[in-house]
Amino acid sequence: MTDCALSCKARARGTIGAMAMDEYVLDSAVVRGFVGEVRTAVESSGSPAAAIEAIRPRFAELLADPGWLPDVYQAPAPESGMGGGIGQWLLYRAGDGSLSLFSLVVPPGAETPVHDHLAWGLVGLYRGTQDEEIFERDGDGLRLTERRAIEPGDFYALLPPRDDIHRVRTTSEEPSVSIHLLTNDTGCVWRHTFDPDSGEQHDFRSGYANVDCDDD
Numbered sequence: 001m002t003d004c005a006l007s008c009k010a011r012a013r014g015t016i017g018a019m020a021m022d023e024y025v026l027d028s029a030v031v032r033g034f035v036g037e038v039r040t041a042v043e044s045s046g047s048p049a050a051a052i053e054a055i056r057p058r059f060a061e062l063l064a065d066p067g068w069l070p071d072v073y074q075a076p077a078p079e080s081g082m083g084g085g086i087g088q089w090l091l092y093r094a095g096d097g098s099l100s101l102f103s104l105v106v107p108p109g110a111e112t113p114v115h116d117h118l119a120w121g122l123v124g125l126y127r128g129t130q131d132e133e134i135f136e137r138d139g140d141g142l143r144l145t146e147r148r149a150i151e152p153g154d155f156y157a158l159l160p161p162r163d164d165i166h167r168v169r170t171t172s173e174e175p176s177v178s179i180h181l182l183t184n185d186t187g188c189v190w191r192h193t194f195d196p197d198s199g200e201q202h203d204f205r206s207g208y209a210n211v212d213c214d215d216d
């Protein structure tokens with residue numbers, strides 16, 4: 001067996017030995033260039049807050065670029081872990097689970113559950129419009145801290161525990177498409193949904209519409 005055959009089989013499994021490999025589900029020059037710049041920013045920044053500042057200009061460019069995201073990643077997903085036909089489409093993830101890039105497609109009138117992310121990163125709107133409600137923990141419950149309308153090109157930082165719990169609802173007549181850059185494998189980690197009234201939390205793993213998690 002040639003070296004190429006070995007590595008190609010390993011790549012098909014997503015691993016070489018015990019080491020998982022980076023996955024470019026959308027393997028394009030734009031995504032590779034963006035991820036490369038993000039990784040450089042993370043490695044050269046002394047803190048998540050500094051890394052977020054370094055990444056902001058490049059993230060704004062990605063949201064303003066109309067041509068890099070194929071239609072399939074801007075479509076709802078009827079059988080969705082999020083419910084409501086919400087499509088969570090993985091575009092890239094690091095083999096070590098330290099970074100993921102995905103689109104989240106919320107049909108008109110649909111909303112996510114109140115949920116957390118458990119990682120820092122950036123979230124921005126690419127298509128459509130949304131209302132977002134942000135919550136913080138308040139004793140055993142949740143307190144609504146902010147409600148805002150979001151338009152294409154708007155983006156915000158998640159820096160847990162700040163702004164880590166929210167829900168979004170699509171207010172446009174077409175699905176909203178947001179781009180998430182987060183420092184975990186968001187679709188595959190166990191996180192939480194919340195009852196916004198009682199604050200009761202439930203374990204939650206959203207999955208992705210287009211790839212499995214390792215233990216699926």
Ligand SMILES: [Fe+2]
Nearest residue numbers: 115116117166
């Ligand atoms: Fe979210």
